[in-house]
Amino acid sequence: xxxxxxxxxxxxxxxxxxxxxxxxxxxxxxxxxxxxxxxxxxxxxxxxxxxxxxxxxxxxxxxxxxxxxxxxxxxxxxxxxxxxxxxxxxxxxxxxxxxxxxxxxxxxxxxxxxxxxxxxxxxxxxxxxxxxxxxxxxxxxxxxxxxxxxxxxxxxxxxxxxxxxxxxxxxxxxxxxxxxxxxxxxxxxxxxxxxxxxxxxxxxxxxxxxxxxxxxxxxxxxxxxxxxxxxxxxxxxxxxxxxxxxxxxxxxxxxxxxxxxxxxxxxxxxxxxxxxxxxxxxxxxxxxxxxxxxxxxxxxxxxxxxxxxxxxxxxxxxxxxxxxxxxxxxxxxxxxxxxxxxxxxxxxxxxxxxxxxxxxxx
Numbered sequence: 526x527x528x529x530x531x532x533x534x535x536x537x538x539x540x541x542x543x544x545x546x547x548x549x550x551x552x553x554x555x556x557x558x559x560x561x562x563x564x565x566x567x568x569x570x571x572x573x574x575x576x577x578x579x580x581x582x583x584x585x586x587x588x589x590x591x592x593x594x595x596x597x598x599x600x601x602x603x604x605x606x607x608x609x610x611x612x613x614x615x616x617x618x619x620x621x622x623x624x625x626x627x628x629x630x631x632x633x634x635x636x637x638x639x640x641x642x643x644x645x646x647x648x649x650x651x652x653x654x655x656x657x658x659x660x661x662x663x664x665x666x667x668x669x670x671x672x673x674x675x676x677x678x679x680x681x682x683x684x685x686x687x688x689x690x691x692x693x694x695x696x697x698x699x700x701x702x703x704x705x706x707x708x709x710x711x712x713x714x715x716x717x718x719x720x721x722x723x724x725x726x727x728x729x730x731x732x733x734x735x736x737x738x739x740x741x742x743x744x745x746x747x748x749x750x751x752x753x754x755x756x757x758x759x760x761x762x763x764x765x766x767x768x769x770x771x772x773x774x775x776x777x778x779x780x781x782x783x784x785x786x787x788x789x790x791x792x793x794x795x796x797x798x799x800x801x802x803x804x805x806x807x808x809x810x811x812x813x814x815x816x817x818x819x820x821x822x823x824x825x826x827x828x829x830x831x832x833x834x835x836x837x838x839x840x841x842x843x844x845x846x847x848x849x850x851x852x853x854x855x856x857x858x859x860x861x862x863x864x865x866x867x868x869x870x871x872x873x874x875x876x877x878x879x880x881x882x883x884x885x886x887x
Contacts, residue, residue, distance in 0.1 A: 527825045529828065530602065530828060530856065531547070531604060531605050532601075532602065533548070533570060533600075533601070534599075534601040535599070535600055537589055537597060537598045538565065539588060540561075540565060540884035542886070544886040546566065546879060548856070551851075552873055553856070553859070553876070554870040554873070554877065554878050554879065557862065557880060558862055559862045562883070563833075563862070563881055567641070567832055568580065571639060571641060572600075572617075574639055575639065576622065579643070588617070597616055598616070599614075599616055600615040604637065611626070612627055612628065637828060638819070638823075639827055640812065640816060640827045640829050641832070642809070642812055642829070642830065642831045642832065642834060643832055644832055644835075647808040650788075650804075650808050651796045651799075652796065657786050658782070658785065662676060667827075668722070668818070669722075671718070675714045678711055679711035679715060683780065683782060686701065686705070686708065686777055687775075689701055690775050701768070709757045709758070709764065713752070713757045716750055719748050719784070720753075725818055726746060727745060729815075730811055731743065731744050732814070733810045736849055738810075738842055742791055743790075744790060744807060744811075746786060746787070746788055747787045749785040749786060751763070788807060790807055802842075805838060816829060828856045828858070830859075833860050833863065833866075835863040835866035840865060840869070843869045844869055847870060847872070
């Protein structure tokens with residue numbers, strides 16, 4: 526299944542007017558000044574598909590238009606799947622949401638995958654380890670249901686373990702023995718799947734960097750874990766060695782949720798030695814490499830949402846990025862308020878240009 530968005534209409538969502546927005550199957554350029562609603566279109570699609578915003582800590586009242594008389598957001602969309610049309614509609618209000626697929630009520634999410642590229646993600650990826658961990662967990666979970674399942678089991682056990690360490694109820698040590706055995710097994714599986722994911726991703730990274738930026742550089746990714754080469758028994762023993770320290774502080778001081786990822790640029794740590802431009806180029810290469818790996822593993826492409834990534838890139842690199850996107854088969858929704866980047870996007874042959882002003886489509 527290769528779902529591509531054909532039409533979208535949203536009512537009472539932020540500043541967007543209830544215009545019907547049409548999309549083509551390839552590149553869709555959403556253009557306008559800052560504050561006019563470009564990113565809101567991407568967010569509305571994200572909420573429609575995933576039922577949550579890509580903005581942190583966003584609640585329903587923040588999504589609701591301040592001009593709306595009725596506290597209800599309406600979604601109406603048309604997707605295409607290799608010639609077949611799929612309608613997906615929804616309503617959200619303070620009490621919850623309801624959804625219909627081809628006119629029938631459904632509780633399931635739409636079977637579409639999204640990859641969102643934020644202009645600030647490159648900085649966060651380079652400077653915030655917790656962001657990197659979440660990035661890899663989220664993107665690997667999209668590729669592998671097994672990874673998502675084991676990760677959820679691990680996180681559930683971790684929460685319970687931390688409660689035991691903090692509150693120390695009767696017989697907590699016996700309970701910790703059981704939980705630690707479970708977590709050791711989960712950790713072993715997670716490390717193995719992370720290493721496999723990185724090994725599959727690396728070849729695509731170098732090729733993608735070369736295709737986009739026409740430069741030869743060695744890109745590498747390493748999983749930074751203390752558990753490389755450990756068996757489940759060895760991980761369990763490690764947890765027992767740290768148990769007294771964990772009991773003193775009242776939480777798990779180290780396990781695979783603290784593992785990190787190192788992006789190497791010509792053998793150097795990209796987070797420490799690369800310029801902002803090189804960091805942005807490396808991050809974009811990683812994203813698009815992931816998209817190609819997604820296609821290879823799942824035989825489909827995600828819909829790619831790109832929110833103004835022109836910062837730290839010069840005109841020549843914008844041009845190469847645009848050329849790269851032109852040659853891809855996945856559907857792209859890309860925004861910009863940068864006049865120079867806008868000029869590059871407007872040159873794309875066959876691209877769909879969507880102009881927005883004060884929440885209205887022109």
